[in-house]
Amino acid sequence: MTAEFIGQAASLKKLQELLARVARSNSTLLITGESGTGKERVARMLHDMSPRHGHPFIPVNCGAIPEGLIESELFGHEKGSFTGALSQRPGRFELAEGGTLFLDEIGELPLSLQVKLLRVLQERTYERVGSAIQRKADIRILAATHRNLEQMVSTGQFREDLFYRISVIPVEIPPLRQRTEDIPLLVDYFVSRWVKEERGEPVRFSLPVMDIFRRYPWPGNIRELENLVERFLVLKSGEMVHPEDLPEKFSQVAPFIDEPIDDPSVLPEDFKGGILPPVSSGGDMASAFGEIISSTVEHIDLSNMLAEIERDLIRKALERFGGNKTKASEFLGMNRTTLIEKLKRLRPGIPQDFSETDG
Numbered sequence: 001m002t003a004e005f006i007g008q009a010a011s012l013k014k015l016q017e018l019l020a021r022v023a024r025s026n027s028t029l030l031i032t033g034e035s036g037t038g039k040e041r042v043a044r045m046l047h048d049m050s051p052r053h054g055h056p057f058i059p060v061n062c063g064a065i066p067e068g069l070i071e072s073e074l075f076g077h078e079k080g081s082f083t084g085a086l087s088q089r090p091g092r093f094e095l096a097e098g099g100t101l102f103l104d105e106i107g108e109l110p111l112s113l114q115v116k117l118l119r120v121l122q123e124r125t126y127e128r129v130g131s132a133i134q135r136k137a138d139i140r141i142l143a144a145t146h147r148n149l150e151q152m153v154s155t156g157q158f159r160e161d162l163f164y165r166i167s168v169i170p171v172e173i174p175p176l177r178q179r180t181e182d183i184p185l186l187v188d189y190f191v192s193r194w195v196k197e198e199r200g201e202p203v204r205f206s207l208p209v210m211d212i213f214r215r216y217p218w219p220g221n222i223r224e225l226e227n228l229v230e231r232f233l234v235l236k237s238g239e240m241v242h243p244e245d246l247p248e249k250f251s252q253v254a255p256f257i258d259e260p261i262d263d264p265s266v267l268p269e270d271f272k273g274g275i276l277p278p279v280s281s282g283g284d285m286a287s288a289f290g291e292i293i294s295s296t297v298e299h300i301d302l303s304n305m306l307a308e309i310e311r312d313l314i315r316k317a318l319e320r321f322g323g324n325k326t327k328a329s330e331f332l333g334m335n336r337t338t339l340i341e342k343l344k345r346l347r348p349g350i351p352q353d354f355s356e357t358d359g
């Protein structure tokens with residue numbers, strides 16, 4: 001079964017197209033991306049999509065095996081070939097025969113092993129440690145790293161020839177903060193998967209929480225989001241998650257909706273007063289609507305939401321024109337007096353200096 005790969009962002013669609021195109025080939029792929037972006041997921045998906053899917057998918061974490069054992073781990077060994085080799089054992093290359101070998105964290109592979117790997121990739125043969133018998137390797141190699149291999153090449157930590165050999169097709173997975181439109185989809189996916197698997201009650205995430213999610217930088221990417229959603233599924237099953245339920249680190253992120261933004265505690269760290277950070281794009285808006293119709297939101301309060309949208313747009317227009325009401329009202333296509341009326345009504349959500357200034 002092909003693992004689901006959630007992502008509608010343009011960058012992800014391009015990536016999916018690329019994967020579909022290269023799945024049938026035998027070329028080596030180098031998958032790069034920050035921690036938790038889905039490198040292993042992509043590798044498994046590619047294997048499932050390939051003609052090798054009936055054969056094994058064997059992952060090896062090159063960073064997790066002690067240096068002295070990597071060679072025998074990869075290529076296997078004969079009985080007595082080194083102290084501790086009590087019996088013969090096949091290596092990962094042998095186990096992956098006919099299928100796919102996933103060399104995870106390839107940047108951690110010691111230089112001595114890099115030479116040996118290059119030889120296998122070129123000649124497609126290898127020997128078990130302590131054996132002279134050549135074995136043929138009919139496998140597809142996929143490699144991944146969160147490190148910058150090109151930089152490692154320039155400092156001599158990674159062999160240039162191996163780098164070119166493995167990066168025939170480079171695949172870069174963008175960090176989650178660069179595809180925030182996928183966050184509601186991922187949240188939905190993790191919630192419904194859990195509900196199905198655990199037969200539990202779903203949690204719902206309030207709009208201000210979803211808004212914070214879109215602004216948070218997600219250093220741990222999808223894994224971090226997945227773990228957070230799972231935590232709430234366990235702790236707040238059947239309930240709604242509000243901004244105050246989020247871990248401390250999220251308090252650095254200012255929500256635009258619902259919170260009084262003249263309260264300094266919710267402002268971004270680098271906020272120097274006056275104008276708030278970049279006005280959100282149309283993309284944000286579209287994803288906000290996507291989120292509204294998503295299955296984690298059970299009902300909406302339309303008039304409240306319209307008021308929120310109005311307040312948000314007025315505030316952003318004022319930010320854009322530095323608090324100048326004449327320009328903001330022209331931009332919004334309303335009379336200046338109407339804007340001032342609205343400002344009085346919507347005041348709790350508009351910074352004081354905007355409603356006070358006479359621009």
Ligand SMILES: Nc1ncnc2c1ncn2[C@@H]1O[C@H](COP(=O)(O)OP(=O)(O)OP(=O)(O)O)[C@@H](O)[C@H]1O
Pocket residue numbers: 004005006007033034035036037038039040041042146189222223226
């Ligand atoms: N597009 C996606 N759709 C759904 N789930 C995903 C997607 N990408 C990643 N995941 C999930 O996110 C988690 C992290 O993915 P994965 O282990 O593939 O990341 P990684 O890049 O290999 O991370 P690391 O660098 O830490 O090894 C996994 O639980 C995976 O199933």
Ligand SMILES: [Mg+2]
Pocket residue numbers: 039040104
């Ligand atoms: Mg990984």
